Amino acid sequence: MNVKLxxxxxxxxxxxLTALVMSGxxxxxxxxxxxxxxxxxxxxxxxxxxxxSFMNGEINMIEAKAGELIERIKSEGVNSPADVFMTVDAGNxxxxxxxxxxxxxxxxxxxxxxxxxxxxxxxxxFGFSKRARVIYYNKDRVxxxxxxxxxxxxxxxxxxxxxxRSSGNIYNQSLISSLxxxxxxxxxxxxxxxxxxxxxxxxxxxxxxxxxACADGVGDIAIANSYYFARLVKSTDPADQEVxxxxxxxxxxQGRGERGAHVNISGGGVLANSPNKNAAVAFLEHLASDQSxxxxxxxxxxxxxxxxxxxxxxxxxxxxxxxxPVNVARLGENQQAAVRMMDRAGWR
Ligand SMILES: [Fe+2]
Numbered sequence: 001m002n003v004k005l006x007x008x009x010x011x012x013x014x015x016x017l018t019a020l021v022m023s024g025x026x027x028x029x030x031x032x033x034x035x036x037x038x039x040x041x042x043x044x045x046x047x048x049x050x051x052x053s054f055m056n057g058e059i060n061m062i063e064a065k066a067g068e069l070i071e072r073i074k075s076e077g078v079n080s081p082a083d084v085f086m087t088v089d090a091g092n093x094x095x096x097x098x099x100x101x102x103x104x105x106x107x108x109x110x111x112x113x114x115x116x117x118x119x120x121x122x123x124x125x126f127g128f129s130k131r132a133r134v135i136y137y138n139k140d141r142v143x144x145x146x147x148x149x150x151x152x153x154x155x156x157x158x159x160x161x162x163x164x165r166s167s168g169n170i171y172n173q174s175l176i177s178s179l180x181x182x183x184x185x186x187x188x189x190x191x192x193x194x195x196x197x198x199x200x201x202x203x204x205x206x207x208x209x210x211x212x213a214c215a216d217g218v219g220d221i222a223i224a225n226s227y228y229f230a231r232l233v234k235s236t237d238p239a240d241q242e243v244x245x246x247x248x249x250x251x252x253x254q255g256r257g258e259r260g261a262h263v264n265i266s267g268g269g270v271l272a273n274s275p276n277k278n279a280a281v282a283f284l285e286h287l288a289s290d291q292s293x294x295x296x297x298x299x300x301x302x303x304x305x306x307x308x309x310x311x312x313x314x315x316x317x318x319x320x321x322x323x324x325p326v327n328v329a330r331l332g333e334n335q336q337a338a339v340r341m342m343d344r345a346g347w348r
Contacts, residue, residue, distance in 0.1 A: 094332020
């Protein structure tokens with residue numbers, strides 16, 4: 001497993017005593033200390049700055065892919081030193097929860113600050129930032145007035161024009177799960193046939209590659225998470241600026257009575273075997289504070305979950321939009337069905 005471990009130590013008053021990189025594994029903290037052992041698949045520099053501002057104790061951080069961390073927490077079992085698991089996509093949080101890894105947390109602070117549909121109904125995990133999975137279009141070939149909903153993307157008018165990455169990607173699995181939540185299995189099974197028939201090419205590469213291919217005219221429209229486009233907008237690379245000049249962002253399902261654009265989260269929860277549960281809860285509450293929310297969201301060009309926290313100017317420039325209000329926990333529940341259907345539809 002490819003992991004990176006950093007350790008920071010702070011006085012209760014907030015003055016840094018030491019900041020060192022450890023080569024070994026964190027030990028189980030004794031229950032009285034303020035140490036929080038964080039296993040995370042997020043990897044942004046601003047996240048580290050954010051963890052530095054946690055004044056209740058020190059953060060030991062292990063970084064790896066979500067699946068690797070889930071396996072590690074399971075194999076460590078009752079002896080796990082991990083207090084908090086953070087990751088991206090509600091599908092990953094759902095998988096960890098299915099394996100019984102999370103402790104239910106009652107925090108009136110978290111419940112009042114984080115919208116109900118962006119956290120587990122019983123406090124097993126909480127969303128701390130959100131991203132929209134939306135449509136990008138080649139401005140030379142498509143007018144925004146040609147675009148409307150995700151559902152419309154199965155229409156034969158898009159034959160050979162849609163760019164999207166593989167069905168193995170959890171962002172796509174969650175998107176299809178949201179469509180299943182809205183329409184049921186049978187309708188989406190049929191919809192997927194039309195949708196996959198409209199692909200411009202065999203799925204390949206990542207979200208950013210779909211947006212670039214859209215600019216290059218490989219297809220007319222692409223589907224990708226909002227922060228990848230925001231990254232291109234902020235890039236000073238002339239090639240990226242050219243992509244941004246050629247491609248527009250479109251938030252689907254915004255019409256009257258429509259459910260809104262598909263939104264997913266970055267989030268985390270306290271682990272059932274956490275040696276330091278109180279500090280772990282305090283850490284989650286820290287992430288929901290206004291100051292942290294701004295940092296956490298901006299670190300990956302995401303939207304804060306807490307109402308009233310100011311938005312990154314690039315995201316603000318995309319315009320406001322309605323988000324699908326479905327509880328993101330549903331995305332995980334529908335995931336297995338989504339994977340089976342995508343496979344049957346020939347989406348590789
Ligand atoms: Fe991503």
